[in-house]
Amino acid sequence: MLKIVFLDRDTIGPSVEILRPAFNHEWVEYGKTAPDDVAARLEGADIAITNKAPIRVAAIDGLTRLKMIAVAATGYDVVDVAACRSRGIIVSNVRGYAVNTVPEHTFSLIFALRRSIVAFRQDVIDGEWQRANQFCFFNHPIRNLAGSTIGIFGRGVLGQSVAHIARSLGMKTLFAARKGTQAAGPLYTAFEEVLERSDILTLHMPLTPETRNMIAMPEFRRMRRRPLMVNTARGGLVDEADLVKALDEGLVGGIGFDVLTSEPPKADNPLLRVLDRPNVIVTPHVAWASDEAMQALWNQVIGHIENFEKGVPSNVVG
Template sequence: MQKIVFLDRATLAPQIRLTRPSFEHEFIEYDHTQADQVASRLEGATIAITNKVPLTADTLARLPSLKLVAVAATGTDCVDKDACEKHGIHVSNIRGYAVNTVPEHTFALMLALRRNLIAYRDDVLNGEWQKSGQFCFFNHAIHDLGGMTLGIIGEGVLGQRVAEIGKAFGMRALFAAHKGREGLGPLYTPWDEVLATSDIITIHSPLTPQTRGMLSMAEFRAMRRKPLIINTARGVLVDEDALVRALDEGLISGIGFDVLSGEPPADDNPLMHIAKRPNVIVTPHVAWASDEAQQALADQLMDNIARFVAGAPVNVVV
């Protein structure tokens, strides 16, 4: 009999269904799991499900029964994959589920910032419309997406979908060549050119040692058109202190971030200090989380487990 333990069920909305597998099993759910609880909760488990709870080398070494770590997300950096390989533990992840939800959230941030929706909403709530004495007023600049240059960092499924939507808005989409690399083919525009010519820069890269902190002060100073910076990927891809400084110095015109370097953010996170500005929107890592996308994720998660038990594993990382 398989023992399946979901360490952080609360990372999926309560209305999302987890279809129980047909094989004989015990299924245990915990809403949240602290680091010092992981080993005891996974004792005797053959399958662990985690979204963001870390599985370290020390913990994995204490779990001889564990055969599969089913990650309820695409990113697997919460799992020590080298340790899993050493102990014969397979790791699976989720793929392709966010092809609508993340790009749509990306454009929601772009539209809200380009059209100053937050500032105008605040004006309406503060009675500015009534004071204007006419049918409309122009307290804040409004800009179209059409005709703008969209710089995309990350050419995977999400980056490609963002490019498609951008072109439908009449934008010119450029895929940035990987920082520090040349000769990557006709899909790519040189890194420095994307920084210099983009009106909006949106990030869809995975987190690797090479991409960590890839946008910092030198990059912001190279952005000639004072672009919006949109990030729905990982917070640590951007130097947050430099980001705030770039905004203060007028090197960029706005920030739309769904991800931060620490989640939930600490009180001293630099973006929390500016989150009430009308040209700053911070959302709580929910770009991925439409009900439709979450259900697709949950269905794929349980299918990954069923196929592994049947001896035909899919979406294998290790």
């Protein structure tokens, strides 16, 4: 009988029905697991399920029965994939489940920033409308999305879905080529050109050694149109200290971030110092978390585990 250990149930919303594999198995579930407890809790496990609990080489070395890790997320940087590969441990992730929820959240941030929704709401709370002595007032900028240009970093299913929504709103779309690439090809625009031409920049790519701090002060200084900067992908793609500096210098027009380098953020995170500004919105990594998307994610996790048990592993990474 296979033993399955779910390390961090609390990272999946309470609305999700936690279905279990159809085959005979032993199930052990924890609400959350600290990094130092991972090895002990996976002792004797054949299959591990993790969302954010890290499974590193130090833990993997002692787990002689471990045969599979099912990552309940698309990003799998919490797992030492190279160590798993060398020991014959299958690692599977989930894909495509967030094709609606992340783009919708992305555009929620874009709409709110482009039309100064947060700023106007605060004005009403503060009594500005009551004191205006006319039917409306013009304290903050309001810009249409139609006719504007959105630069998209990442041409996977999420980037494509964002582009589909953008085109339906009458926006021009640019897909950025990989940073440092000389020949962009017909489907991509040079990285630097996207920075220069876009009114909105949105990130939809994984965090890797190559993409870490992909956008920092040199990139901000190339942004000619004071774009909105939106990140619903991974913290660490943007240098956060440089982002705040760019905001202070007027190089970007607003910030909409759902992900930060450290989550929850540490007290010294520079974005925490600017949360009260009307052109800054930070949400707590919830772009992925519609009820529908979380259920689809979990169903996919169980599907991968059942496929592994049948000898046909799916969505294998690394």
